[in-house]
Amino acid sequence: xxxxxxxxxxxxxxxxxxxxxxxxxxxxxxxxxxxxxxxxxxxxxxxxxxxxxxxxxxxxxxxxxxxxxxxxxxxxxxxxxxxxxxxxxx
Numbered sequence: 001x002x003x004x005x006x007x008x009x010x011x012x013x014x015x016x017x018x019x020x021x022x023x024x025x026x027x028x029x030x031x032x033x034x035x036x037x038x039x040x041x042x043x044x045x046x047x048x049x050x051x052x053x054x055x056x057x058x059x060x061x062x063x064x065x066x067x068x069x070x071x072x073x074x075x076x077x078x079x080x081x082x083x084x085x086x087x088x089x090x
Contacts, residue, residue, distance in 0.1 A: 004045065007067035015071060047071050 004017040020027050022038055031038070034046055034054070047056035047070040056070025 003062060003064050004067060006064045007071065010064065010068045011071055049075065 001017060001019065008015045008017060020030060022031065022036070036044065040059070042060045045056075045058045045062050045067065046054055047058070047067060049055050049071070053075035055073050055075050056067070058066065058070070
């Protein structure tokens with residue numbers, strides 16, 4: 001969590017850290033959406049942009065710069081051919 005907080009600081013505090021408790025029934029839908037492995041033996045960090053798209057998934061302790069890089073990149077898949085930058089998604 002410390003590295004996540006440090007990454008948020010490097011993002012000029014335009015990001016937040018959200019800790020999700022795996023056995024909280026209120027989080028079931030989120031965990032299913034993320035395809036979270038509930039039997040994982042180490043923490044998993046999901047980097048999600050402001051549009052709700054996962055731009056990075058990291059297992060175990062993750063370097064601050066890796067988290068920042070994930071936060072700044074476009075998601076691996078787009079909502080439609082050409083993606084939003086091509087003007088095809090509205």
